[in-house]
Amino acid sequence: MERKADIETLFRIFRSVSKSVHTSTSVGEVLDLVVRGTAEALHAMGSILRILNLRTDEFELNAAYGLSEKYLTKGHVIRKTLYVGKIHEKGAIIISNVETDPRVQYPREAREEGIKMMLDLPLILADDVVGLIRVFFPETREFSREELEFAEAIAEECAYVIDKAMLIERQRVDYHQLAVKTEKLSSLGRLAAGIAHEINNPLAAILLYGTSMLKEVPPESPHKEGLEIIVHETVRCRGIIQELLEFSREKESRKVPVNVNKIIEKALTILENEFRLRRICVEKDLSDNLPEIPLDVNQMEQVFINFLVNAMEAIPGEGSVTIRTSEDEDGRGLVIEIEDNGIGISDEYKDRIFEPFFSSKPKGTGLGLPVNFGIVEKHQGRIDVFSELGQGTRMVVWLPCVEGGA
Ligand SMILES: Nc1ncnc2c1ncn2[C@@H]1O[C@H](COP(=O)(O)OP(=O)(O)OP(=O)(O)O)[C@@H](O)[C@H]1O
Numbered sequence: 001m002e003r004k005a006d007i008e009t010l011f012r013i014f015r016s017v018s019k020s021v022h023t024s025t026s027v028g029e030v031l032d033l034v035v036r037g038t039a040e041a042l043h044a045m046g047s048i049l050r051i052l053n054l055r056t057d058e059f060e061l062n063a064a065y066g067l068s069e070k071y072l073t074k075g076h077v078i079r080k081t082l083y084v085g086k087i088h089e090k091g092a093i094i095i096s097n098v099e100t101d102p103r104v105q106y107p108r109e110a111r112e113e114g115i116k117m118m119l120d121l122p123l124i125l126a127d128d129v130v131g132l133i134r135v136f137f138p139e140t141r142e143f144s145r146e147e148l149e150f151a152e153a154i155a156e157e158c159a160y161v162i163d164k165a166m167l168i169e170r171q172r173v174d175y176h177q178l179a180v181k182t183e184k185l186s187s188l189g190r191l192a193a194g195i196a197h198e199i200n201n202p203l204a205a206i207l208l209y210g211t212s213m214l215k216e217v218p219p220e221s222p223h224k225e226g227l228e229i230i231v232h233e234t235v236r237c238r239g240i241i242q243e244l245l246e247f248s249r250e251k252e253s254r255k256v257p258v259n260v261n262k263i264i265e266k267a268l269t270i271l272e273n274e275f276r277l278r279r280i281c282v283e284k285d286l287s288d289n290l291p292e293i294p295l296d297v298n299q300m301e302q303v304f305i306n307f308l309v310n311a312m313e314a315i316p317g318e319g320s321v322t323i324r325t326s327e328d329e330d331g332r333g334l335v336i337e338i339e340d341n342g343i344g345i346s347d348e349y350k351d352r353i354f355e356p357f358f359s360s361k362p363k364g365t366g367l368g369l370p371v372n373f374g375i376v377e378k379h380q381g382r383i384d385v386f387s388e389l390g391q392g393t394r395m396v397v398w399l400p401c402v403e404g405g406a
Pocket residue numbers: 306310311314340342343344345349353354358359360361363364365366367368369370392393
Protein backbone atom coordinates (compact mmCIF):
# COMPACT_ATOMS: atom_id res chain seq x y z
CA MET A 1 0.00 0.00 0.00
CA GLU A 2 1.39 3.36 -0.97
CA ARG A 3 1.27 6.07 1.64
CA LYS A 4 1.95 9.67 0.88
CA ALA A 5 2.42 12.29 3.52
CA ASP A 6 -0.11 15.05 3.93
CA ILE A 7 1.07 18.64 3.72
CA GLU A 8 0.11 19.41 7.31
CA THR A 9 2.44 16.69 8.63
CA LEU A 10 5.26 17.80 6.33
CA PHE A 11 4.96 21.38 7.54
CA ARG A 12 4.74 20.38 11.18
CA ILE A 13 7.87 18.24 10.97
CA PHE A 14 9.78 20.79 8.92
CA ARG A 15 8.95 23.50 11.45
CA SER A 16 10.20 21.42 14.37
CA VAL A 17 13.45 20.54 12.56
CA SER A 18 13.98 24.13 11.51
CA LYS A 19 13.32 25.43 15.02
CA SER A 20 15.81 22.99 16.44
CA VAL A 21 18.39 23.96 13.79
CA HIS A 22 18.22 27.56 14.90
CA THR A 23 17.93 27.11 18.64
CA SER A 24 19.65 23.90 19.67
CA THR A 25 23.31 23.96 20.57
CA SER A 26 23.70 20.21 20.23
CA VAL A 27 24.44 19.17 16.66
CA GLY A 28 23.80 15.52 17.55
CA GLU A 29 20.33 16.37 18.81
CA VAL A 30 19.44 18.22 15.62
CA LEU A 31 20.72 15.45 13.35
CA ASP A 32 18.74 12.83 15.33
CA LEU A 33 15.63 14.90 14.86
CA VAL A 34 16.39 15.26 11.14
CA VAL A 35 16.58 11.50 10.48
CA ARG A 36 13.56 10.67 12.59
CA GLY A 37 11.48 13.55 11.22
CA THR A 38 12.35 12.77 7.59
CA ALA A 39 11.52 9.08 7.97
CA GLU A 40 8.25 9.76 9.76
CA ALA A 41 7.15 12.48 7.38
CA LEU A 42 7.77 10.32 4.31
CA HIS A 43 6.38 7.14 5.92
CA ALA A 44 9.72 5.47 5.36
CA MET A 45 11.10 2.50 7.26
CA GLY A 46 14.16 4.44 8.30
CA SER A 47 16.71 7.05 7.45
CA ILE A 48 20.39 7.72 8.03
CA LEU A 49 22.65 10.72 7.85
CA ARG A 50 26.26 10.49 6.84
CA ILE A 51 28.87 13.24 6.86
CA LEU A 52 31.86 13.11 4.56
CA ASN A 53 35.19 12.79 6.28
CA LEU A 54 37.56 14.64 3.97
CA ARG A 55 40.59 12.93 5.42
CA THR A 56 39.44 9.38 4.70
CA ASP A 57 37.06 10.22 1.85
CA GLU A 58 34.42 8.11 3.51
CA PHE A 59 30.88 8.93 4.50
CA GLU A 60 30.65 8.41 8.24
CA LEU A 61 27.43 7.53 9.97
CA ASN A 62 26.26 10.39 12.19
CA ALA A 63 22.62 9.67 12.88
CA ALA A 64 20.22 6.84 12.11
CA TYR A 65 16.60 5.96 12.66
CA GLY A 66 14.56 2.80 12.16
CA LEU A 67 17.24 0.43 10.80
CA SER A 68 18.76 -2.68 12.32
CA GLU A 69 22.14 -2.64 14.03
CA LYS A 70 23.28 -5.22 11.51
CA TYR A 71 22.49 -3.01 8.54
CA LEU A 72 24.07 0.05 10.12
CA THR A 73 27.34 -1.70 10.85
CA LYS A 74 27.73 -3.27 7.41
CA GLY A 75 30.88 -1.34 6.57
CA HIS A 76 32.44 1.83 5.20
CA VAL A 77 30.77 3.91 2.56
CA ILE A 78 33.28 5.44 0.25
CA ARG A 79 32.74 8.76 -1.46
CA LYS A 80 33.20 7.49 -5.01
CA THR A 81 30.21 5.18 -4.82
CA LEU A 82 27.85 7.95 -3.91
CA TYR A 83 29.06 10.92 -5.86
CA VAL A 84 32.07 11.71 -7.88
CA GLY A 85 33.61 15.17 -7.61
CA LYS A 86 31.48 18.22 -7.31
CA ILE A 87 27.78 18.23 -7.74
CA HIS A 88 25.94 21.34 -8.67
CA GLU A 89 22.38 20.23 -8.49
CA LYS A 90 20.74 20.18 -5.17
CA GLY A 91 17.75 17.96 -4.97
CA ALA A 92 16.51 14.50 -4.18
CA ILE A 93 17.73 11.47 -6.09
CA ILE A 94 15.40 8.50 -6.28
CA ILE A 95 17.00 5.06 -6.32
CA SER A 96 14.23 2.79 -7.42
CA ASN A 97 16.29 -0.31 -8.12
CA VAL A 98 18.34 -1.09 -5.06
CA GLU A 99 19.71 -4.31 -6.57
CA THR A 100 21.36 -2.72 -9.60
CA ASP A 101 21.96 0.94 -8.82
CA PRO A 102 25.74 1.60 -8.53
CA ARG A 103 25.12 4.07 -5.71
CA VAL A 104 24.06 1.19 -3.50
CA GLN A 105 27.26 -0.25 -2.11
CA TYR A 106 25.71 -3.10 -0.14
CA PRO A 107 22.76 -4.47 -2.19
CA ARG A 108 22.67 -7.86 -0.43
CA GLU A 109 22.45 -6.28 3.02
CA ALA A 110 19.77 -3.89 1.74
CA ARG A 111 17.73 -6.85 0.45
CA GLU A 112 18.06 -8.66 3.77
CA GLU A 113 16.87 -5.54 5.56
CA GLY A 114 13.78 -5.47 3.32
CA ILE A 115 14.72 -2.27 1.51
CA LYS A 116 13.21 -1.82 -1.95
CA MET A 117 13.79 1.79 -2.62
CA MET A 118 15.93 4.69 -1.43
CA LEU A 119 15.77 8.46 -1.59
CA ASP A 120 19.08 10.31 -1.43
CA LEU A 121 19.28 13.90 -0.25
CA PRO A 122 22.77 15.28 -0.77
CA LEU A 123 23.87 17.89 1.75
CA ILE A 124 25.63 20.60 -0.19
CA LEU A 125 27.77 23.49 0.94
CA ALA A 126 29.27 25.81 -1.64
CA ASP A 127 28.90 23.24 -4.44
CA ASP A 128 30.53 20.46 -2.45
CA VAL A 129 28.81 17.44 -1.05
CA VAL A 130 29.47 17.40 2.69
CA GLY A 131 27.05 14.67 3.58
CA LEU A 132 23.99 12.71 2.67
CA ILE A 133 20.62 11.82 4.09
CA ARG A 134 19.39 8.47 2.76
CA VAL A 135 15.78 7.47 3.32
CA PHE A 136 14.72 3.80 3.01
CA PHE A 137 11.42 2.37 1.83
CA PRO A 138 10.06 -1.19 1.94
CA GLU A 139 8.28 -0.79 -1.40
CA THR A 140 8.67 1.29 -4.53
CA ARG A 141 6.41 4.29 -4.62
CA GLU A 142 5.86 7.69 -6.20
CA PHE A 143 6.63 10.94 -4.41
CA SER A 144 4.46 14.01 -4.49
CA ARG A 145 6.00 17.37 -5.35
CA GLU A 146 5.41 18.51 -1.74
CA GLU A 147 7.22 15.49 -0.37
CA LEU A 148 10.27 16.12 -2.53
CA GLU A 149 10.26 19.82 -1.68
CA PHE A 150 10.03 18.97 1.98
CA ALA A 151 12.94 16.52 1.73
CA GLU A 152 15.10 19.04 -0.12
CA ALA A 153 14.32 21.79 2.38
CA ILE A 154 15.27 19.47 5.23
CA ALA A 155 18.57 18.74 3.46
CA GLU A 156 19.27 22.47 3.17
CA GLU A 157 18.60 23.05 6.86
CA CYS A 158 20.82 20.11 7.65
CA ALA A 159 23.72 21.40 5.54
CA TYR A 160 23.41 24.67 7.43
CA VAL A 161 23.74 22.85 10.77
CA ILE A 162 26.83 21.01 9.56
CA ASP A 163 28.35 24.24 8.31
CA LYS A 164 27.73 25.85 11.69
CA ALA A 165 29.18 22.87 13.54
CA MET A 166 32.29 22.85 11.34
CA LEU A 167 32.80 26.56 11.93
CA ILE A 168 32.55 26.10 15.69
CA GLU A 169 34.99 23.19 15.54
CA ARG A 170 37.49 25.25 13.52
CA GLN A 171 37.25 28.14 15.96
CA ARG A 172 37.76 25.77 18.86
CA VAL A 173 40.88 24.30 17.27
CA ASP A 174 42.25 27.76 16.43
CA TYR A 175 41.66 29.03 19.90
CA HIS A 176 43.18 25.94 21.46
CA GLN A 177 46.34 26.17 19.35
CA LEU A 178 46.65 29.85 20.11
CA ALA A 179 46.18 29.33 23.82
CA VAL A 180 48.70 26.50 24.01
CA LYS A 181 51.25 28.50 22.04
CA THR A 182 51.02 31.66 24.09
CA GLU A 183 50.98 29.81 27.37
CA LYS A 184 54.07 27.80 26.48
CA LEU A 185 55.84 30.88 25.17
CA SER A 186 55.18 33.09 28.10
CA SER A 187 56.09 30.45 30.65
CA LEU A 188 59.27 29.72 28.70
CA GLY A 189 60.04 33.43 28.65
CA ARG A 190 59.66 33.71 32.39
CA LEU A 191 61.70 30.59 32.97
CA ALA A 192 64.44 31.86 30.69
CA ALA A 193 64.53 35.25 32.36
CA GLY A 194 64.68 33.65 35.80
CA ILE A 195 67.55 31.34 34.89
CA ALA A 196 69.44 34.04 33.06
CA HIS A 197 69.33 36.40 36.01
CA GLU A 198 70.45 33.67 38.40
CA ILE A 199 73.36 32.56 36.23
CA ASN A 200 74.55 35.95 35.05
CA ASN A 201 76.18 36.99 38.34
CA PRO A 202 78.18 33.81 39.11
CA LEU A 203 79.25 33.79 35.48
CA ALA A 204 80.59 37.34 35.73
CA ALA A 205 82.60 36.33 38.81
CA ILE A 206 84.08 33.25 37.07
CA LEU A 207 85.05 35.36 34.11
CA LEU A 208 86.63 38.08 36.22
CA TYR A 209 88.77 35.73 38.32
CA GLY A 210 89.53 33.44 35.40
CA THR A 211 90.84 36.31 33.27
CA SER A 212 93.01 37.76 36.04
CA MET A 213 94.47 34.34 36.89
CA LEU A 214 95.20 33.73 33.24
CA LYS A 215 97.18 37.00 33.16
CA GLU A 216 99.18 35.95 36.18
CA VAL A 217 100.18 32.40 35.27
CA PRO A 218 103.53 32.10 33.44
CA PRO A 219 103.33 30.78 29.86
CA GLU A 220 104.94 27.45 30.77
CA SER A 221 102.47 26.74 33.66
CA PRO A 222 100.54 23.43 33.40
CA HIS A 223 97.38 25.41 34.45
CA LYS A 224 97.53 27.82 31.54
CA GLU A 225 95.62 25.67 29.04
CA GLY A 226 92.94 24.80 31.60
CA LEU A 227 92.42 28.48 32.49
CA GLU A 228 92.15 29.40 28.80
CA ILE A 229 89.39 26.83 28.39
CA ILE A 230 87.56 28.19 31.48
CA VAL A 231 87.64 31.76 30.14
CA HIS A 232 86.67 30.75 26.60
CA GLU A 233 83.74 28.61 27.70
CA THR A 234 82.53 31.22 30.19
CA VAL A 235 82.47 33.84 27.45
CA ARG A 236 80.39 31.42 25.37
CA CYS A 237 77.95 30.91 28.24
CA ARG A 238 77.65 34.66 28.71
CA GLY A 239 76.66 34.93 25.05
CA ILE A 240 73.89 32.35 25.48
CA ILE A 241 72.60 34.09 28.60
CA GLN A 242 72.53 37.44 26.79
CA GLU A 243 70.43 35.83 24.10
CA LEU A 244 68.03 34.40 26.66
CA LEU A 245 67.67 37.79 28.32
CA GLU A 246 67.06 39.32 24.92
CA PHE A 247 64.28 36.78 24.30
CA SER A 248 62.60 37.45 27.60
CA ARG A 249 62.89 41.19 27.17
CA GLU A 250 60.93 40.81 23.98
CA LYS A 251 58.14 39.43 26.09
CA GLU A 252 58.02 42.60 28.15
CA SER A 253 54.53 44.08 28.21
CA ARG A 254 53.62 46.74 25.71
CA LYS A 255 51.14 48.79 27.66
CA VAL A 256 48.69 51.25 26.16
CA PRO A 257 45.79 53.05 27.83
CA VAL A 258 42.68 50.97 27.23
CA ASN A 259 39.27 50.21 28.68
CA VAL A 260 39.48 46.77 30.25
CA ASN A 261 35.85 46.05 29.28
CA LYS A 262 36.92 46.03 25.64
CA ILE A 263 39.45 43.27 26.30
CA ILE A 264 36.86 41.28 28.24
CA GLU A 265 34.34 41.61 25.41
CA LYS A 266 36.94 40.31 22.96
CA ALA A 267 37.77 37.31 25.17
CA LEU A 268 34.08 36.55 25.52
CA THR A 269 33.59 36.69 21.76
CA ILE A 270 36.38 34.18 21.26
CA LEU A 271 34.74 31.82 23.75
CA GLU A 272 31.12 32.56 22.82
CA ASN A 273 30.48 29.32 20.96
CA GLU A 274 32.25 27.24 23.55
CA PHE A 275 29.96 28.64 26.24
CA ARG A 276 26.90 28.07 24.08
CA LEU A 277 27.83 24.47 23.30
CA ARG A 278 28.36 23.75 26.98
CA ARG A 279 25.06 25.49 27.82
CA ILE A 280 26.80 27.81 30.20
CA CYS A 281 25.20 31.16 30.61
CA VAL A 282 27.52 34.16 30.76
CA GLU A 283 26.44 37.15 32.79
CA LYS A 284 28.19 40.46 32.23
CA ASP A 285 28.17 43.17 34.80
CA LEU A 286 30.62 45.63 33.30
CA SER A 287 30.84 49.12 34.73
CA ASP A 288 30.30 51.68 32.00
CA ASN A 289 32.46 54.46 33.36
CA LEU A 290 35.83 52.84 33.83
CA PRO A 291 38.93 54.92 33.20
CA GLU A 292 41.39 53.70 30.59
CA ILE A 293 44.39 52.06 32.23
CA PRO A 294 47.80 50.99 30.87
CA LEU A 295 47.53 47.35 29.79
CA ASP A 296 49.18 44.98 27.35
CA VAL A 297 46.07 44.12 25.38
CA ASN A 298 47.20 40.70 24.11
CA GLN A 299 48.50 39.55 27.45
CA MET A 300 45.39 40.67 29.33
CA GLU A 301 43.18 38.98 26.75
CA GLN A 302 45.11 35.78 27.47
CA VAL A 303 44.52 36.30 31.20
CA PHE A 304 40.76 36.59 30.82
CA ILE A 305 40.60 33.65 28.40
CA ASN A 306 42.51 31.50 30.91
CA PHE A 307 40.19 32.46 33.76
CA LEU A 308 37.05 31.99 31.67
CA VAL A 309 38.19 28.62 30.33
CA ASN A 310 38.93 27.46 33.88
CA ALA A 311 35.51 28.68 34.96
CA MET A 312 33.72 26.80 32.17
CA GLU A 313 35.81 23.69 32.75
CA ALA A 314 34.79 23.76 36.42
CA ILE A 315 31.11 23.48 35.52
CA PRO A 316 30.12 19.86 34.94
CA GLY A 317 26.65 20.42 33.47
CA GLU A 318 24.71 23.59 32.88
CA GLY A 319 25.77 26.57 34.93
CA SER A 320 26.72 30.17 34.83
CA VAL A 321 29.79 32.36 34.76
CA THR A 322 29.67 35.99 35.80
CA ILE A 323 32.23 38.61 34.88
CA ARG A 324 32.18 41.92 36.71
CA THR A 325 34.26 45.09 36.44
CA SER A 326 34.36 48.06 38.78
CA GLU A 327 36.61 50.79 40.10
CA ASP A 328 37.92 50.14 43.60
CA GLU A 329 36.82 52.39 46.44
CA ASP A 330 39.80 54.71 46.54
CA GLY A 331 39.94 55.04 42.76
CA ARG A 332 43.49 53.67 42.55
CA GLY A 333 42.70 50.51 40.72
CA LEU A 334 40.16 48.41 38.84
CA VAL A 335 38.64 45.17 40.06
CA ILE A 336 37.71 42.38 37.65
CA GLU A 337 35.90 39.36 39.02
CA ILE A 338 35.31 36.07 37.23
CA GLU A 339 32.88 33.92 39.13
CA ASP A 340 31.53 30.45 38.39
CA ASN A 341 29.15 28.11 40.17
CA GLY A 342 31.28 25.07 39.39
CA ILE A 343 32.98 22.41 41.46
CA GLY A 344 35.18 24.76 43.49
CA ILE A 345 38.74 24.15 44.65
CA SER A 346 39.59 21.87 47.56
CA ASP A 347 41.78 23.17 50.40
CA GLU A 348 44.39 20.62 49.41
CA TYR A 349 44.66 22.18 45.92
CA LYS A 350 44.25 25.83 46.87
CA ASP A 351 47.92 26.33 47.66
CA ARG A 352 49.08 24.69 44.50
CA ILE A 353 46.98 26.14 41.70
CA PHE A 354 49.56 28.78 40.76
CA GLU A 355 52.37 26.25 40.52
CA PRO A 356 53.50 25.68 36.93
CA PHE A 357 52.25 22.33 35.63
CA PHE A 358 49.87 21.73 38.52
CA SER A 359 46.58 20.48 37.09
CA SER A 360 43.67 18.45 38.41
CA LYS A 361 42.39 17.85 34.88
CA PRO A 362 43.20 14.77 32.84
CA LYS A 363 44.25 16.89 29.87
CA GLY A 364 45.31 20.07 31.67
CA THR A 365 48.78 21.50 31.23
CA GLY A 366 48.67 23.47 34.44
CA LEU A 367 49.98 26.65 32.87
CA GLY A 368 46.88 28.85 32.77
CA LEU A 369 47.11 30.27 36.29
CA PRO A 370 50.92 30.62 36.48
CA VAL A 371 50.82 32.52 33.19
CA ASN A 372 48.04 34.74 34.54
CA PHE A 373 50.00 35.32 37.70
CA GLY A 374 53.07 36.38 35.70
CA ILE A 375 51.13 38.75 33.47
CA VAL A 376 49.18 40.38 36.29
CA GLU A 377 52.40 40.77 38.25
CA LYS A 378 54.00 42.54 35.30
CA HIS A 379 51.10 44.98 35.45
CA GLN A 380 51.77 45.51 39.18
CA GLY A 381 48.42 43.89 39.90
CA ARG A 382 47.18 41.14 42.16
CA ILE A 383 45.00 38.02 41.99
CA ASP A 384 42.86 36.80 44.90
CA VAL A 385 41.07 33.44 44.89
CA PHE A 386 37.86 32.74 46.75
CA SER A 387 36.52 29.24 46.39
CA GLU A 388 34.08 26.97 48.15
CA LEU A 389 34.13 23.27 47.31
CA GLY A 390 30.92 22.32 45.54
CA GLN A 391 29.76 25.95 45.40
CA GLY A 392 32.02 27.73 42.96
CA THR A 393 35.04 29.94 42.52
CA ARG A 394 35.61 33.67 42.28
CA MET A 395 38.88 34.97 40.86
CA VAL A 396 39.46 38.64 41.65
CA VAL A 397 42.03 40.61 39.70
CA TRP A 398 43.14 44.03 40.86
CA LEU A 399 44.96 46.28 38.40
CA PRO A 400 46.43 49.74 39.18
CA CYS A 401 45.02 52.76 37.31
CA VAL A 402 48.47 54.28 36.83
CA GLU A 403 51.69 52.44 36.20
CA GLY A 404 53.57 51.69 39.41
CA GLY A 405 50.47 52.59 41.41
CA ALA A 406 50.29 49.39 43.43
N1 LIG B 1 37.44 28.25 38.31
C1 LIG B 1 38.00 27.14 38.82
N2 LIG B 1 37.25 26.22 39.47
C2 LIG B 1 37.80 25.10 39.99
N3 LIG B 1 39.12 24.79 39.90
C3 LIG B 1 39.92 25.67 39.27
C4 LIG B 1 39.42 26.88 38.70
N4 LIG B 1 40.45 27.54 38.15
C5 LIG B 1 41.55 26.77 38.36
N5 LIG B 1 41.24 25.66 39.02
C6 LIG B 1 42.16 24.60 39.47
O1 LIG B 1 43.47 25.07 39.29
C7 LIG B 1 44.21 24.16 38.48
C8 LIG B 1 45.24 24.90 37.68
O2 LIG B 1 44.62 25.74 36.72
P1 LIG B 1 45.42 26.13 35.41
O3 LIG B 1 44.56 27.01 34.57
O4 LIG B 1 46.73 26.64 35.81
O5 LIG B 1 45.68 24.74 34.70
P2 LIG B 1 44.63 23.79 33.96
O6 LIG B 1 43.35 24.52 33.73
O7 LIG B 1 44.55 22.53 34.74
O8 LIG B 1 45.37 23.48 32.61
P3 LIG B 1 45.60 24.54 31.40
O9 LIG B 1 47.07 24.70 31.31
O10 LIG B 1 44.99 23.89 30.25
O11 LIG B 1 44.93 25.83 31.79
C9 LIG B 1 43.15 23.44 37.66
O12 LIG B 1 43.60 22.18 37.22
C10 LIG B 1 42.03 23.32 38.67
O13 LIG B 1 42.25 22.26 39.56
